[in-house]
Amino acid sequence: MDSTRDALEFPDSDRGFLEPQLPPHDGSTPRPDMPFTTLTFATSLDSSLALSPGARTVLSGPQSKAMTHYLRSRHDGILIGVGTAVADDPGLNCRIAGVGGYGGEGLEGQPRPIVIDPSARWDFSDDSKLFQLCTQGRGRAPWIVTTLQEPPAEKKALLEKYGGMFITLDKIDWSDLLVTLQSNGLRSVMIEGGAQVINSLLEPSNMSLIDRVIITIAPTWLGQGGVVVSPARRFDIEGKAISAARLTDVKWYPFGEDVVLCGQMRV
Numbered sequence: 001m002d003s004t005r006d007a008l009e010f011p012d013s014d015r016g017f018l019e020p021q022l023p024p025h026d027g028s029t030p031r032p033d034m035p036f037t038t039l040t041f042a043t044s045l046d047s048s049l050a051l052s053p054g055a056r057t058v059l060s061g062p063q064s065k066a067m068t069h070y071l072r073s074r075h076d077g078i079l080i081g082v083g084t085a086v087a088d089d090p091g092l093n094c095r096i097a098g099v100g101g102y103g104g105e106g107l108e109g110q111p112r113p114i115v116i117d118p119s120a121r122w123d124f125s126d127d128s129k130l131f132q133l134c135t136q137g138r139g140r141a142p143w144i145v146t147t148l149q150e151p152p153a154e155k156k157a158l159l160e161k162y163g164g165m166f167i168t169l170d171k172i173d174w175s176d177l178l179v180t181l182q183s184n185g186l187r188s189v190m191i192e193g194g195a196q197v198i199n200s201l202l203e204p205s206n207m208s209l210i211d212r213v214i215i216t217i218a219p220t221w222l223g224q225g226g227v228v229v230s231p232a233r234r235f236d237i238e239g240k241a242i243s244a245a246r247l248t249d250v251k252w253y254p255f256g257e258d259v260v261l262c263g264q265m266r267v
């Protein structure tokens, strides 16, 4: 089989603008005990990630899709919630030409998928896309973050067969989770969604953990009933509503028909 089959191109000319937003090449991190953390997703004009929970929805155009895959090549880990795993049966690998499985050596450039699944409800099997990609040498097996002291034995065995593992935490706390990922060797993590993951990360107590935000905005409205990014309201000391979160050091890049917004959290 031609290993470059299905590979995506992301030209050098498009890479320059992203470089200042990306984890440093030397693996250094802003905080010694946590990975460089990027929040990145694609949204509609009405802040939806998908038409409904369960409906895999294409928002990114070809250029911004390739950009997302380039981001995947530049992070050690890629994190989603179990809602996304169940809805999308995602691959969560990197399909940029030249990475492992797509013309490159071994699994070089392939991120580690991480799924937050407190009660281990994701019903994965050998047929799940993630494991198919492992079999093809085109992706890594996932780490599943649970709060169960003893995850189901059958799921554990299947996961370990592919080189994945369960990680048990007492509770899902973003700070503890990021420290745990760093202690397992990940120096950078991109967090893709879905909405519950993003909204909880944008809470005031968590937003300082985000080093960069890279959002693809597609020129479409998905309409009511979508899976919406909208973090909880904040109030000032007089009880007046203020914005929930805001970006600073903002840069906008038109990318095909989409626009890519990069920034840092103003904390």
Ligand SMILES: NC(=O)C1=CN([C@@H]2O[C@H](COP(=O)(O)OP(=O)(O)OC[C@H]3O[C@@H](n4cnc5c(N)ncnc54)[C@H](O)[C@@H]3O)[C@@H](O)[C@H]2O)C=CC1
Residues within 6 Å of the ligand: 040, 041, 042, 043, 048, 049, 050, 052, 053, 054, 055, 056, 057, 059, 080, 081, 082, 083, 084, 085, 087, 088, 116, 117, 118, 119, 172, 192, 193, 194, 195, 196, 197, 198, 200, 201, 227
């Ligand atoms: N357009 C895009 O870039 C993306 C779109 N999506 C879409 O998002 C949708 C799924 O989003 P959601 O339903 O919001 O599911 P989700 O992917 O955020 O997962 C929610 C589940 O994850 C766990 N979880 C997440 N955050 C947690 C926390 N802080 N503490 C404890 N447990 C936590 C819980 O079990 C929760 O039920 C899908 O339709 C998917 O296609 C997902 C990722 C990116």
Ligand SMILES: Nc1nc(O)c(N)c(N[C@@H]2O[C@H](COP(=O)(O)O)[C@@H](O)[C@H]2O)n1
Residues within 6 Å of the ligand: 041, 042, 056, 057, 058, 059, 060, 064, 065, 068, 080, 084, 085, 088, 089, 090, 091, 092, 093, 192, 193, 216
């Ligand atoms: N960047 C981006 N654009 C979209 O239009 C999307 N729907 C998503 N979704 C995210 O990508 C995952 C699918 O990845 P694979 O193509 O299967 O590797 C999906 O689960 C969401 O996390 N992202």
